[in-house]
Amino acid sequence: MRLLRLWPDESHFDFMRLRRFSFPLSAALSIATVVLFVTIGLNFGIDFKGGTLVELRPKAGATADVGAVRHTANGFGFGETEVQEYGQGSVSVRFPLQAGGETGQTLVMQKAHAAFDADYTFERVETVGPRVSGELVQSGTIGVVLSVVAVLMYLWFRFERELALGAIVGTLHDIVLTVGLFVITRIEFNMTSIAAILTIVGYSLNETVVVFDRTRELMRRYKTMPTVELLNLSINSTMSRTVMTATSTALSLVALVLFGGEAIKGFSVVMLVGVVLCTYSAIFISTPFLIYIGLQGHSNRSPGRDEDAALKHAAE
Template identity: 90%
Template sequence: MRLLRLWPDESHFDFMRLRRLSFPLSAFISVATVVLFLQIGLNFGIDFKGGTLVELRPKPGVTSDVGAVRHTANDFGFGETEVQELGQGSISVRFPLQAGGETGQTLVMQKAHAAFDKDYAFDRVETVGPRVSGELVQSGTIGVVLSVVAVLLYLWFRFERELALGAIVGTLHDIVITVGLFVITRIEFNMTSIAAILTIVGYSLNETVVVFDRTRELMRRYKTMPTEELLNLSINSTMSRTVMTAMSTALSLLALVLFGGEAIKGFSVVMLAGVVICTYSAIFVSTPFLIYIGLQAGGRSQARDTSSLKQAAE
């Protein structure tokens, strides 16, 4: 019985040739992400901004009207209210943080119930005060920074210097592009989004380690092979596994996007895009970067062999 092959076993595709396109593209997107992040910023969710979030579901026989809900909510006088239409007629209403602490948030809910109880059921109510949101911002930032630093340290000690630099560049590239996705699409950035970023970092690490392990193995086996040819060989020899992993992960995430509901839709969309970003990065960013920093096939191994011979002679 012939097994399924998503990529030819004896492939000789020249991936390194495309670096002249992938590097300018990645550089442009990364710079644009930084500019947009500084100019526009992220669409922080209630976890980080604080306030009150209400999800309204129309009662039987009632047709949801986003415009009317927005007009009514803005008339409360609590500041600019964000109103969004969700699936199946449900509506999300987010009131900004009010002065007066718990008393202010209670007043918001009282007016919301008085205005919407007749036509809508309250499916979800979340209230986050300024102190809690500040602690979440601090904890989330520290968690992301420490996790990224730990991954970068692991990569530095896991590979030789050139391979470690390539892996670090690829990981940072994936983080920047993922943040850019949040900025451009305006997907709400909350605690779930931090989980998505950390998961993408792990996936990026996995993809890079697989390719670079094969690269290191081939460096020791073919010590005189040109660098571009060796890198193409390492990618082609692991491409079947890369495609299989990406396809299976993407199909699972696609199911979550389509059927997982609004609560995790943002997480699922970002993760689905992250699979594409990490796969692209491992092939067209991390690996070609080794050419620009002067990786030599067998160079470091030869240096170590020469050192060992000198020690043995002494």
């Protein structure tokens, strides 16, 4: 019985040739992300901004009227509210943080119940005060920074200098573009989003380590092989594993996006895009970066029989 092959075993595709397109593309996207982050910013959720979030579902026989809900909520006098439709006709209403602490938030809920109880069921009510939201911002920021620093330190000690720099560039690339996804799509940035970013960092690290482990192995075996051929051989020899891992992970995330519900949809979408970004960066960013910084470790000797065969294979 012939096994399923998602990538040919004897592939010799010239991935390094595409670096002339991948680097300008990633540079443009990264610059655009920084500009949008500074000018527009993230769509912070209630975890970070504080306030009251109410999710309403129409009762039997009723239909959601987003415009009417927005008009009614703004008429409460609590400031500009955010009203969005989601799922099968449900509506989320986000009230800004009110003065007066718990008393102010209680008044919000009293008016919301009085206005919407007749036509809607309150599916979810979440209130976060200013102190809690501030602590969450601080804790979340410290957690992300420390995690990224720990990963970068691991990469620095895990590989030789050039390989470590390539892995660090790829990881930072994935973090920046993931933040760009939040800015562009306006997906709510909350504590779950931090979990998504850290998961993507781990996935990016995993993809890069697999390729670079093979690169280091081939460097020891083929010490005079040109860098471009060596890197192409590294990617081609690990591509079957990369495709299988990315495909199986993506299929699971697609199922979560389609059937996981609204509570985890944002997380699932970010993770799905993150898998694509991590796979792309491991092949077209981290590995080609080694060409530009000058991959070291080649000695001046004549190629052996195995190396001659490898060179011939790479040139085919």
